[in-house]
Each structure stands twice: as C-alpha cells, then as structure tokens.
Amino acid sequence: METTQERVETVETKETVKGTKRNKIAKGEIPPFAKKMPEVYTNLIRIIKNNAEIRRFTALGILNYLKQKGIINGEKKYVTFKWNKFVVTTDGWSREFSYKQAFFINCLVAAFSCFANSANKTIEDFVNSEIVNGREEITPDAAENIVNDIKDSKASPVEGEEQTQTETETIESNE
Helix, strand or coil: CCCHHHHHHHHHHHHHHHHHHHHCCCCCCCCHHHHHCCHHHHHHHHHHHCCHHHHHHHHHHHHHHHHHCCCCCCCCEEEEECCCCEEEEECCEEEEECCCCHHHHHHHHHHHHHHHHHHHHHHHHHHHHHCCCCHHHCCHHHHHHHHHHHHHCCCCCCCCCCCCHHHHHHHHHHC
C-alpha cells in the first residue's frame, strides 16, 4: 500500500517530468506538430504568440466581438492562443475557434492599430517628460525617412551579421 509520502513523491516526479517535457521546446521555436502546418499559418500565429501587446489587444477584440454577438457572457473571460486554434474561456466554459475565422483577422488588424496608438502615446509621454535637448529633431518626417530607409535597406537587423554593401557605403560616406 502506498503511503502519503510516496504519493507526494510520485506527484512531484510527474510534475517534474511534465515540466521537463515543456522546456524542450525553446521560446520562439515551433513545436513539432506545428511544423506540419503551412508556413503562412505559423507565421501568422507567431505574430500573436511572440508579441504580448498584440496578443492582449487581439484578445480584447475577440472578447468584445463575441460579447456583442451574444456568444459569450459572464465575468471571468480570457483567450488562450494555441498553435492550431484559440480558446475562449468564460466562467469555466471553453469554446475553440479557428484562426481562419474572419472576426479573428479583423481583431488582429485592429490590435495593430490599437498597439500603434498605445505606443505613440507612450513615446509621446517619454519625449515630453525626459527629452530636454533635441525635441525639434523628433518629427513625423524624420520617422518617415527612417521607415523608407529601413524598407530600402537589405541589411540584417541582427547584431553580428555582415552589413550589405549599401549600408557600408552609407556609413563610409557619413564619416
């Protein structure tokens, strides 16, 4: 017969094994089952899974949409984004939805707009409270020029990778 001590050790072992299994997939990597999915699908899901603010705004959009349509109601609501679906849980009841739902795409697009507005407000607050010298250099035109430069650049944004010829020439001409 198993004692309480042995049961506790068994539970701890199971939790450790479960935790170890979960840690095998590094953050940002695609789990093996998702590698069988089309690349456009996994790229879309990575946007959600790798960006906390986009995930938050998308979840808020989903919950608001489903509430307005009368599909969900209740106090405790949240969205869990998985690799092959998202799950909406309300007061303990869960419902699964496909990423192919039109309302999901609308909520994702709206999340980027909300994120841009939120980021703009955060940056504006920072500039107003922290930037003393050089405020006149912070303009929409300067930002737009940088956006265009980024679009035109073939340089890798990853530190340590080689610069392209265009970027090297630009650096040399500025010196």
